[in-house]
Amino acid sequence: MSHTSVSAPRPGSLKGATLPKWFSWVVAAGSVALGLGISAAAGLDSSVQWALIAALLFVAGTYGVSARVEGRRQARDRVATSLIWVAFLLAVIPLASLVYETVRRGVKVLDGYFLTHSMGVVADTETGGGIYHALLGTLEQVGIATAIAVPIGVLTAIYLVEYGRGRLAKAITFFVDVMTGIPSIVAGLFVLSLWIVVLGMGYSGFAGSMALAILMLPVVVRSTEEMLKLVPNELREASLALGVPKWRTILKVVLPTSVGGITTGVMLAVARITGETAPLLLLVWVTNFINANPFQDPQASLPVYIYLQYANSGGSGAAYDRAWAGALVLIAFIMILNLAARGIARWKAPKAGR
Template identity: 85%
Template sequence: MSHATLTDKRPGSLRGATLPKWFPWAVAAGSIALGIGISAAAGLRSSIQWGLIAAVLFVLGTYGIAGRVEGRRQAKDRVVTSLVWVAFLLAVIPLASLVYETVKRGVKVLDGYFLTHSMGVVADKDPGGGIYHAILGTLQQVGIATVIAVPIGVLTAIYLVEYGRGKLAKAVTFFVDVMTGIPSIVAGLFVLSTWILILGMGASGFAGALALTILMLPVVVRSTEEMLKLVPNELREASLALGVPKWRTILKVVVPTSIGGITTGVMLAIARITGETAPLLMLVWVTDFINANPFSDAQGSLPVYIYLQYSAGGEAAYDRAWAAALTLIAFIMILNLAARGIARWKAPKTGR
């Protein structure tokens, strides 16, 4: 690699010596080859070791060569560049693997039958069965949570943006922020200790929906607040100047202007709570049968279904778990993409 050092060393040139563009690739190829050579010679089995040796050689090689040709500062820059790339690749591997495995193993049993049948009469070890009862339960529980959380959340956001001044508003803002971080299991424990232990209600889809509401509320408040802040003040002033009462200004001018953003926020919040498992496991319990009444008795739900199938064990159950996971991810991704689509389509027009 020493011929690389021959570039541009004319005296008086404003630029220092630089290595050619292919330099990192050459070093990478060289260090991988060397790494494999050394590992094979030393008889190491683990591919992780091979990679590690190659990576160390790459960093040292880059630093050494670049340090001699371009100077220490450039060498450091190159090392950091390669480290940043390594960080990126390191993160991509598990995340890509997660998506790949879910899709690969999920499509095996995912079909129309799977989506439209329950697990009612299917033993855990047998193939067959489906997730209809789980989809039904998830839609109902998430639906109830949305119906409760959205009005309260949007009204709170309106209070914070349109009315909120002073200590109360500050406290609400702070606790909404803190509330975003409540672990889902703690929300579940709270509903358990009030709804079930103190009020004496039984497990039901509604109890699960209450826990989901707690998790959804702060997300709705936060995103709605951000959106309302984007509404230009001139619109409010124009409306108020025409003698429109404040509440009608808010309902007819402010909210419609930002409705796209609010919808996006709500959809992202729904996407977030759809995957919650722990509170449902303790508040809704589990069933393999279809229960269309969210107000009494155990109900199925997609995340809990995944957990149940995993716990059941065996090839057939694992296949079902993966297929349910794929369905869940697909549902959440579609919600996300739709939400972002709406956000782009209905972005508040802040310019004149």
Template identity: 70%
Template structure:
């Protein structure tokens, strides 16, 4: 065997170069550990400082969570990975800060409203029941809310939808700019202003209180929300769909009706539901134009009516334990009403949405 062969056989292979991406990393459970330590430290510091508010404890714990994550991650993984973990931690902290008040609100409403929420409460009015005594129900207010919100939706949804179609598909020049400007202005109008506007008309023509006037005020508040949400959804529809339809000789109005609107139906429905949720809790227009009533009035075109927001305010104003229970129960009914509407609307949007795939 030659000397060169022996040298080649006895050569020790070189050690592999370490990858620049390899390094230590924290375990997957580390964020939960940081959260537990931060909560314990936040509670301890709050007790030592004499702070009795759990909100203060939570804010301290959130700050400690971010600081602890950055410090430990920097020591173990390096600054680059630490910055990524801090960004993720800030996102989670903001999410929790947003969701905790919502969960607290739902829990308080359900726990306090469930006391008197039963079949009797939903099928009886407050006729003949003193506000400071137990008994009575929310049926008259539920009927008023259904009628007023329904009429407002029938008025505002088509008007808002057609306005958005005009702005996106046809609007050009000064008129489109003026419409956009006034829609933006109307978005910020307080509900009391819409109520006063209809109240002036009611007094001018000598009209009496009715659910229709309240519905008109709610429609004024609903239109700009529908216009804005629908306009944004229509802008998201690809222009290629419009061009393909027009290239086949389909008229523009039919393209809008059969292509554009079905494509954006899900977003349009969500916008309408947001507008309904916006007006379902309004009280000021109802106080000015509908006046409220303890009796069942199924006719929205004549006579005073009640509504769920007005009923809640009315019962809370009484100040007794029984009225407080009725107010919380009515608030729970109002939340359930909006939730059911959203679920139905999402079901309709999914059913009517254009099918994808083969």
């Protein structure tokens, strides 16, 4: 009795209704070349225009060839994957361009002198001067805002997840959702009217920190709440079954399990407020001199420093270079915070076998 065998189609073979792995790269290269050609023929000068043309050609070419060789079902899958890649590039390319441009322009005056000196009596049109007073102000203002918002936010999230029931919990959740969408200028106006106008307090870094804490609070509450919800209930039940009080279960079991995610959420909230300018202009005011006391007199900050230097530069000159250098320092500051958050999260994360 003879047996006949049917050989399976070879992977990557066009006859086997499967396109090779390099197919997408070939279509992408062809789309870029064709997009450049169409843009040159049509006289389009903008790089955005030819990039969009190339993206459309890439999606259309992927679908056309795949539908002919692999069938419409597989072609639709490839089109979905192509759209994801196009969306990814549309998000990454502007970000990479922004970082590149900031680094290229910011390194012109960024050195040790720039980081350790203030503007002092240096005019905006003169060379020299530094960012020390603004960097010191930002560190103090963000630090105070974090010290205010993190304990309140974490304790609020613990209440909502572990204890919150009834109308009070619903009211707190509602107001946290409302605060999430509050514009920064509104938070600044609220603190301005209460702290400076009603109570008669002057401009200070602490006034700005209160506005930043208002903006930071809902982010901390929401991120901490989600992290606490991810802790398995079995861990809580096992601790309670051993006779451990609920408050101690939260302190020794729930929080250590979720500390990595909570730390990441806090750092995201810090990054959210570090670049705020409007409330600081209203509450902290501006100064070119070093003020290490955040509770008295105006104090500089990085976002306001960048804004003022660029506004007074006229698009060129020493102030223009200082503005870009300040932007680079601000980006580096936020990046260091995020790297520190990742390190703390990995260090504090529960280890297997413990």
